[in-house]
Amino acid sequence: MAKRELNVKDVLWLAIGIALASFPHWQRLPIWIPILHVGLLLARIYFPLRLSLFWEKNKTAINMVRLILMFGGVFAIYGNYGTLAGRDVGVALLVMLAAFKVFESKFKRDYYICAYLGYFLIITNFFYSQTIPTAAYMMVVIIIMTAGLINFNDTEEQLTLLQGFKLSSTLLIQSIPILLVLFILFPRINGPLWGLPKDAHTGTTGISDQMSPGSISKLVQSKEVAFRVTFEDDIPEQPSLYWRGPVLWQTDGRKWITGKSVSDRDPVPIEFTGEPLRYDVTIEPTNKRWLFGLEMVSIPPENTYLTNDYQLKTRKAIQARKAFTLTSHSSYTIGTVNDTDLKRGLRLPELSHPKTRELASKLRDEFKEPALILDAALDWLKQENFIYTLQPPLMVEDMVDEFLFDKQQGFCEHYASAFTILMRAAGIPARVVTGYQGGEINPVGNYLIVRQYDAHAWTEVWLENQGWIRVDPTFAVSPIRINEGIENVIPEAIINIPLGLENNETAIRLWQRLRNTVDMVNYQWAQWVLGYGPERQKLFMKKFGFNSIDWKQLTIALFIFLGTIIATIAAYVFNKTPKSTEPAKMYYDIFCKKLAKTGTPRKSYEGPVDFAERVSKSQQDLKSEIKKITDLYISIRYYSNNKNLLQFKAAIKSFSPKKITAS
């Protein structure tokens, strides 16, 4: 057979497929790559004939030019990125070279290579985004690519464009059972199946291991989700939702850091009272090791541990959305602690904050008892005219003194920082705890969304007989922040109502509901699709009574299920597809099968007319339809009128006699 050369239509399909597959990458690439990409595709579409004639004549020259162009492109990419390894460069190379491949495509073989490249390009989108819209877009591109392949193989042009798309979509839908089995049963390991390149985890926001003025108020401007929580029972009251993160011990008067790590020792003894609270936390990637639990986490989940100042940490940085099941007790007493910790809790930068020290010693002289000093300090905060604001005035020299006695405007990190220093100066061990406070309830899915703007900082002080207790100076200044959430204090940054609808209450409600629904779908997607790791898999298997199933058994189960599915499909297909190689006969047999289900099977030696006559007697209502199909069949099979084949096929497909139960 002669080599099948690509015609304009084939190239058009290919170019559209490749362009759509790489389209989401364009914004991430240096501008010249998409331009070159589209340019090459258009060139291949617009000059197919001239190009191929030219090709034949100047094969060597063209090959040289191509080689030079390609190496030029690779060098340019190297120039742009400074490397040829990594995710971004890999994608850039792929996008560029795919267009080159389409540009030089001539024969059948080239088409298939390009199609595979296209499918691969589709996959690479997952390196950047794993959201539902991305997945949906990729599905659409897969359907288009497959429709292109169908068109390419439909050399007799039997299918219309729509039918091609229909077939392609059907293929995709038919793959769902196998997809599900592979997804559910494929043995999961901790962490991603293959390592993503290093540059895959840049630009994540969140609470870090240090705090300086402005670091949290900067976070508050972000509406990104930090984590979502599903409670086993009711969602606790807003004021008790303190999500504990990094604990900061050491300060230079401005900046707080965790200090020398004491973390990996066993936590100090703690006593829990009251009912345990169980909940699932699905955390967004932070590229850090902190996990945020309600104070105080009593049972750390697998692969995490509690430090001795009760930070919950994972063994590996969280680089992908992950779900954990946590247990907390809201009432607790942290027992005795060794002296080194208490000393660390008193350390102050030397020769700083004179005014604060002065206030501290005044309080200490007046009240003596640490508990009384604490109350007095909080009272003092309430009496003074402190203002809770995202835009505090500039404080340059002694930040704590300036804030407490001069400006008196600040955000939670100012309060936590200043109050901890005040306590330390008064001789009470204290530390700063950062994390999140509150969260927004999604009534659609009944879960809590904690966003970056819920970031918060508070103080923990050590009192004899009571242990470390939480003191939130922000609460003293702005109780609303704690009681009703930050949305009610600084609302302008939080809810985006589409322009012009700010005053329409129904619109606002609808908008919120829509937002909540979208978030819930995303949450489910995150929990059950992206977050389907070893734990989820185990949990899921338990639902089916497989309590301890290891990866070997999973693999066996996987093959059994796949085998069963494929065997079932094969049996169905073999059963449905008669031995005949003639399409007309094939469809006629389907027709006969359908009628056989109504209780009138065709005898093997019964001719179509006889059969139609016999069946019509028992199925009067189908008479005209049966006659139409029979006439078409006869015209195709016995009068070699193949033009009717499509019409015949359609008639058979839509033919659905009612089943008659055997009487």
Place this chain on the structure above:
Amino acid sequence: MNMNEDISSSANTAKLDDVIAAIGEIILGKNNAIKLALACLIAKGHLLIEDTPGVGKTTLAHTLAKVLGLNYQRIQFTSDLLPADILGVSVYNRDTSKFDFHPGPVFSNVLLADEINRATPRTQSALLEAMAEYQVTVDNETRTLPEPFFVIATQNPQNQIGTYPLPESQLDRFLMRIELGYPDNAAERELLNGKDRKELLENIQPIISGDELIPIQKQLEQIHAADAILDYLQDLLEFSRSSGNYLHGLSPRAGIAVLSAAKAWALIHSHQHVLPEDIQAILPSVIGHRLQFVHEASDKQALQAAEHLIQSVPIP
């Protein structure tokens, strides 16, 4: 196919309907047998009508010849009939001092051979050359028979007294063997009430002429037999040969006979293509006298052999 041919072919089929109707006025309640007989003649085949005396074999043969406007000769076969009585004799002419050939009844369009199995095998075989070759050799001289030429023979069932069973080679010359059987109740009553058949036969007018029959026969070539039909026919032949149920498999000639009879049947029913049903309709008549079960002695079982064949071979 162009328009003119289309019109003439549909005109022809209309005429065939008239022919069937006209014969049906005389032979009551035997529509199927009439159609089969007509199909046999359109397929240029010789027809053997077999049944007990008195069911209208001869009447059917006569009517056929008359309605088709063919000139016909009838011979009553007897045990003392000689070949010359069929073929003709050369008689010495004194005036010319030569032998003049006096053609026998075979020189006609239709030869009605009544009770063919009453003649001796010698006489029967005289018909053989005429039926197969459409020519007659007498005194070393070969003479062509007129066109169209049919033999319509009738015979009594073989087990009756004074019959000489037709040899197999001669049976094979007949495209079809049909049976009439007794009329049903209504037809019988009408027969008893109605006029004398002989009288009716005298008065019947030809519907078409012999010249018109030839184009109708030609039209057979335009009937389409698709691959699927040929597959089916070959499956039938193959099964008859390899299944071991039958004494002899069907010959290639039988296969050709089935196909042309099926085409004629399709033409009568005015379709342009052969259907499996067409083959099944003519099959018992075409192969009934050619196919026998291995363990069968009774001739009556022949029909069942054909039915058995039909039911054993699925339509591809």
